[in-house]
Amino acid sequence: MQQTRRHILEILKEHKEATIDEIVSSLSDRIGKITAVTVRHHLEILRGDGLVAAPAVRRRSAPGRPQYVYTLTERATDFFPNNYQGLATGMLEQMKQQLPPVQVNQILEGVADAMADEAGIPDASIEVRLDHTVTYLTNQGYTATWQPTSEGPVLTISNCPYDHMSCQNPELCRMDEKLVRQLVGADPQRLTWQAQGDEACTYIFKQNHGEG
Numbered sequence: 001m002q003q004t005r006r007h008i009l010e011i012l013k014e015h016k017e018a019t020i021d022e023i024v025s026s027l028s029d030r031i032g033k034i035t036a037v038t039v040r041h042h043l044e045i046l047r048g049d050g051l052v053a054a055p056a057v058r059r060r061s062a063p064g065r066p067q068y069v070y071t072l073t074e075r076a077t078d079f080f081p082n083n084y085q086g087l088a089t090g091m092l093e094q095m096k097q098q099l100p101p102v103q104v105n106q107i108l109e110g111v112a113d114a115m116a117d118e119a120g121i122p123d124a125s126i127e128v129r130l131d132h133t134v135t136y137l138t139n140q141g142y143t144a145t146w147q148p149t150s151e152g153p154v155l156t157i158s159n160c161p162y163d164h165m166s167c168q169n170p171e172l173c174r175m176d177e178k179l180v181r182q183l184v185g186a187d188p189q190r191l192t193w194q195a196q197g198d199e200a201c202t203y204i205f206k207q208n209h210g211e212g
Contacts (some may be wrong), residue, residue, distance in 0.1 A: 008043065052073065109170055153205050155202065
């Protein structure tokens with residue numbers, strides 16, 4: 001990313017919100033003199049990238065012209081370091097050390113149930129449910145697609161958002177399998193498995209004899 005725009009994102013993260021003039025002042029301290037016109041140009045690019053929200057009016061305690069402030073979008077958080085994976089790994093390891101396996105699985109199954117409820121998949125045909133499942137999983141950081149086959153539809157997940165964790169924690173794979181079952185409303189049969197070296201996790205939903 002262009003360095004000036006990176007600085008603008010950092011300023012907005014630090015201050016939560018800022019006007020054009022405030023951004024100009026902070027940028028000038030970092031990179032030297034810069035104009036409001038230039039800052040507006042960079043902000044428009046960042047808005048186009050979905051990283052900065054549309055300006056909102058800041059409430060004033062005294063009469064005067066309204067001040068417009070800029071803030072980051074949720075998408076912008078991806079540009080800043082975080083340790084979510086480390087935290088999740090540590091929490092899971094502590095659960096496994098301090099709880100019996102059955103309780104760990106119950107907790108993870110509860111997570112799958114909550115995600116399935118959040119998805120709001122309609123009670124419809126398996127094809128419609130798969131369409132909604134793909135959209136939901138993709139929004140959650142997976143990369144999901146599905147295609148029909150002569151034996152039944154196949155769901156492919158080629159990006160696992162916690163890939164490095166699932167290799168050491170097969171409980172997460174079982175959680176994903178339950179999530180898929182809940183979302184699609186049918187029992188999946190695993191065909192391939194990333195944790196075992198395959199390029200993707202694939203599930204087939206075999207049609208019963210006589211189904212079209």
